[in-house]
Amino acid sequence: MTTVLKLGGSVVTDKSTPETVDEDRLDAAVAAIANAAAEGRAAAGGARAGGGPSLVVVHGGGSFGHHNAEKHGVSDTAGTRDAGAVFEIHDAMRRLNDAVVTRLQDAGVPALPVHPLSAAARDADDGLSLPLDSTATMLSEGFVPVLHGDVVVHADAGATIVSGDELVTTLARGLDADRVGLCSTVPGVLDADDEVIPEITAFEDVAAVLGGSETTDVTGGMAAKVRALLELGAPAHVFGPDALDAFLAGDDAGTVIRG
Ligand code: IP8
Numbered sequence: 001m002t003t004v005l006k007l008g009g010s011v012v013t014d015k016s017t018p019e020t021v022d023e024d025r026l027d028a029a030v031a032a033i034a035n036a037a038a039e040g041r042a043a044a045g046g047a048r049a050g051g052g053p054s055l056v057v058v059h060g061g062g063s064f065g066h067h068n069a070e071k072h073g074v075s076d077t078a079g080t081r082d083a084g085a086v087f088e089i090h091d092a093m094r095r096l097n098d099a100v101v102t103r104l105q106d107a108g109v110p111a112l113p114v115h116p117l118s119a120a121a122r123d124a125d126d127g128l129s130l131p132l133d134s135t136a137t138m139l140s141e142g143f144v145p146v147l148h149g150d151v152v153v154h155a156d157a158g159a160t161i162v163s164g165d166e167l168v169t170t171l172a173r174g175l176d177a178d179r180v181g182l183c184s185t186v187p188g189v190l191d192a193d194d195e196v197i198p199e200i201t202a203f204e205d206v207a208a209v210l211g212g213s214e215t216t217d218v219t220g221g222m223a224a225k226v227r228a229l230l231e232l233g234a235p236a237h238v239f240g241p242d243a244l245d246a247f248l249a250g251d252d253a254g255t256v257i258r259g
């Protein structure tokens with residue numbers, strides 16, 4: 001059983017203050033992961049060589065990385081060949097990753113960092129390649145790989161941003177994950193009355209609420225996310241921090257997206 005869990009930038013950082021970890025939220029998420037590990041459930045450290053449940057964690061940037069990227073005009077499509085700028089963006093994300101990995105280790109979770117800049121590349125058509133030998137071996141040896149949104153080299157563009165969401169879908173496919181969880185500060189995909197939609201099995205069913213593809217940033221972001229998750233072979237759960245325990249216990253949490 002392989003689970004890919006994304007902790008959104010809003011869960012691990014205080015987005016209102018640059019480069020600030022949200023201690024309370026991060027501690028709560030770490031405690032949920034550590035509890036699941038201790039009980040040998042879907043999460044951390046349950047795996048040992050030869051099988052068992054395993055967990056990959058991905059985190060977003062929140063108040064880390066984004067402002068550095070903006071300062072240098074770097075996005076997922078706009079690149080830079082300024083090595084100093086690439087290092088500055090990566091270094092911010094690496095420091096956040098250090099904080100997440102350290103807290104997980106302090107809670108007894110055998111977490112290890114995986115930095116996309118050192119392994120991933122985009123081709124000239126924007127396709128992402130992320131070799132997963134190291135991550136897969138970490139899992140089979142009982143470790144918990146912790147990846148993060150990052151800056152990655154990009155053919156004909158220098159280097160561009162890869163988001164945590166894109167890493168989640170790439171990891172879920174490449175590792176043949178059984179479950180995917182996206183934990184952010186919203187409790188799920190919301191309908192027009194701000195109620196959580198329990199299950200989505202086809203984009204047409206929610207297009208009116210999510211606004212299709214021609215939308216504002218916020219709903220466009222969720223529309224694109226839902227589309228990508230519907231294409232995965234594994235069920236994906238979109239939920240808030242309060243539902244992390246339930247997700248890690250194997251229960252349905254927030255909105256379940258099954259393509
Ligand atoms: O917060 C951003 O990752 P995201 C990574 O998942 C950056 O979009 C800005 C380097």
